Amino acid sequence: MNASARLDLEQLVAGVTAGDRATLGRAITLVESTRPDDRTLARRLLAGVAAAQPAHRIGISGVPGVGKSTFIEAFGSELTALGHRVAVLAVDPSSALSGGSILGDKTRMQNLARDPNAFVRPSPAAGALGGVGRHTREAIALCEAAGFDVVLVETVGVGQSEVMVADMVDFFLVLMLAGGGDELQGIKRGILELADLVAVTKADGDNVEAARRARASYEQALGLTQSRSEHWRVPVLTCSALTGEGLRAIHQAMISHRKALTEAGELAQRRADQRVRWLWRAIDEGLRDAFRADPTVAGLLPAVEARVRGGEVGPDEAAAELLAAFRR
DSSP states (O other): OOHHHHHHHHHHHHHHHTTOHHHHHHHHHHHHOOOHHHHHHHHHHHHHOOOSSOOEEEEEEEOTTSOHHHHHHHHHHHHHHTTOOEEEEEEEOBOTTTOSBSSOHHHHOHHHHHOTTEEEEEEEOTTOGGGOOTTHHHHHHHHHHTTOSEEEEEOSOSOSOTHHHHTTOSEEEEEEOSSSSSGGGGOOHHHHHHOSEEEEOOOOGGGHHHHHHHHHHHHHHHTTSOOSOTTOOOOEEEOOTTTOTTHHHHHHHHHHHHHHHHHTTHHHHHHHHHHHHHHHHHHHHHHHHHHHHOHHHHHHHHHHHHHHHTTSSOHHHHHHHHHHHHHO
16 A cells, blocks of 8 residues: 555545544445445445444335335434434436446435534435445444444435345334325335334324224234344334434434343344345455456457347356456
């Protein structure tokens, strides 16, 4: 490592551990980079910082239109008012053209972004399944090192791989809407099995009674599913980001969940299992990157793709050909 890179690394480590939000933003940009030299520096950065204690990691997902960002701004403000330092990693859909974030959560959480005890970071999903960025896990570690004791991970929305969210957080909150006819149409059984809490949002004004009916429907559905933990019964609550009603109850449920799983030893075991699964995901990603960067593979790929596109060879046979070339 040259002197300039070493100095930059030292400045990043010092700034992150001091809780400087601008430096934290730079550090997250570094870990999100795909450049080989940046990836090397990012690994050294992550090795050089450490959290005094792990934050309470909370994943938040929900159906389209449920108002995740509105909820997070209200909930985050509730937490900072209680003395917490809150980091929000808001993973946006990626532009197909630029690869950047489309929705720009920082513009949708302006009050929370200005809160000195909060940090809001929109990041592009960049094609990652599950609505989480490829390097969200590393960003969580940096936020913890910066002294944030609560990290909220907002996902793109309910998709195919919410397991990826569950594999990086302690608590998975699913937000749902009321008044959409059959309340269970907007939720999958798999989501129910991952949820640690289901919250029916927008329970205000004329929608209060509909939210209560939806809550009863979800409670009935949860009775037919297997909970993630034998030490926790998944509650269903109603809330309003507009009035603040129910936000404190959601926070109390999160605290109770953490206490129950900690006392049972399950939280430590869950985090240990998460680390091993992310080890293998990192290996898978590293092998994929190495495969794509291999000059032999790069030279063969256009012709092989053309043969597959033309139906001259099947995908499996073509993949075996490329993998054999990579191994050689």
